[in-house]
Amino acid sequence: MFYLLLAVCSSASIALLFKVAARVGASGSVITTVNYLTAAMCSGAMVLYQGPDLFLPDLSAFLGSLSGKTPEGSMALAIWLGCFTGGLYLVSFLAYQRAIHQSGASLAGMFSKLGILLPMLVSVVAWKEYPTPMKWVGILLALGSIVLCNLGGERKSGGMLWLLLTFLFSGLAEFMTKIYERYGLSDYQNHFLLVIFLVALLLSLRTLVQKRPRWDKFSIFLGVCIGVPNLLCPFFLLRALAALPAAVVFPVYSAGSVAVILLGSLLFFREKLKKTEQAAALLTLCAMVLINL
Numbered sequence: 001m002f003y004l005l006l007a008v009c010s011s012a013s014i015a016l017l018f019k020v021a022a023r024v025g026a027s028g029s030v031i032t033t034v035n036y037l038t039a040a041m042c043s044g045a046m047v048l049y050q051g052p053d054l055f056l057p058d059l060s061a062f063l064g065s066l067s068g069k070t071p072e073g074s075m076a077l078a079i080w081l082g083c084f085t086g087g088l089y090l091v092s093f094l095a096y097q098r099a100i101h102q103s104g105a106s107l108a109g110m111f112s113k114l115g116i117l118l119p120m121l122v123s124v125v126a127w128k129e130y131p132t133p134m135k136w137v138g139i140l141l142a143l144g145s146i147v148l149c150n151l152g153g154e155r156k157s158g159g160m161l162w163l164l165l166t167f168l169f170s171g172l173a174e175f176m177t178k179i180y181e182r183y184g185l186s187d188y189q190n191h192f193l194l195v196i197f198l199v200a201l202l203l204s205l206r207t208l209v210q211k212r213p214r215w216d217k218f219s220i221f222l223g224v225c226i227g228v229p230n231l232l233c234p235f236f237l238l239r240a241l242a243a244l245p246a247a248v249v250f251p252v253y254s255a256g257s258v259a260v261i262l263l264g265s266l267l268f269f270r271e272k273l274k275k276t277e278q279a280a281a282l283l284t285l286c287a288m289v290l291i292n293l
Contacts, residue, residue: 004244007236007253010229012260017226019269026219029204029211032093034223036201039231043194052187074185078192081184085176085192086199092169094207099162113258116250117143118171119178123246127182131247138290142251145258145283148276174250177234181241189238193231255280255287 021031056079057072096112120139123129131139180192213219240249258280265271 001240001244003236004240004249004252005256007233007240008256008260010233010236011253011257012264013229014226014233015257015261016264016268017222017229019265021219021222023269024218026222027213027216028097029208029213030215030219031223031226033201033204033208034220035227035230036090036197036204038224038227040194040197040201042228042231043190043197046190047194050190069183069185071185071188073183074188075191077180077184078188079195081176081180082192082195083199085173086196087203088169088173088176089196089200090203092166092173095162095165095169099166102162112166112170113254115167115170115172116174116254118168119175120247120250122175123178127246129245129247131245134290135245135248138287139247139251141283141287141290142255145255145280145287148280148283174237177237178241178246181238186238186242189235193234196234197231252287255283259285 018031020026021028052071057076092112099112180189184192237249237253240253262280
């Protein structure tokens, strides 16, 4: 549970830092690219420090990883699955931005958090990771808190497409983390993260070149600050998934992030919580207690 709480705090800090960026008018393109650059450099340092050494396995090792955890299969999974996941990271971020523009931050946030239903349900059906009855109650409370927290959002005409894309890509990105935990060795987890952020960085450079934003020191600073928790978030999530069922991890991860964001908004930005948000925070607390029983 400790790693899950660290993942929650990392996820929430990213959202709170983006809130700071929006208030000061920092460049989103610069922040995105510097964020991925920071995460890639940190994960690269972790690979160099902890090992094992990088190597390029045969493509057949990728399919072989499904039958058992081996160094060759784990490295192949880190490379090929990491490339796909890196693309999902960037695409889900861009879809989320469009969803906010079309439907508002509340609805976009709800659909993004509800994306955890995808890896949660697949884990129950495909891998038989059944929670206990008490944990099921906690899971339902966590899901209810996500919906409750985002009641009252208004959607513009034509915004449903971007909401659904946000739901799909966010859920797929989280699901890739579960797939690696299921079929890859933990020794190669840092390699998986390195490939993810390298691919996301390379793809974000294209957007950066097209927009040609103004580089300022504060945007760069925020990008670095966001990049660190952006790396730690999947890092801790992988460790939480190794210890707890996905049907427990993902709802708590999502609802817990929302609760910490609400608390941070109250403490640092003096944003008063609506009654629905207060109820959502209370539901999240109850959910985390029940899941730990």
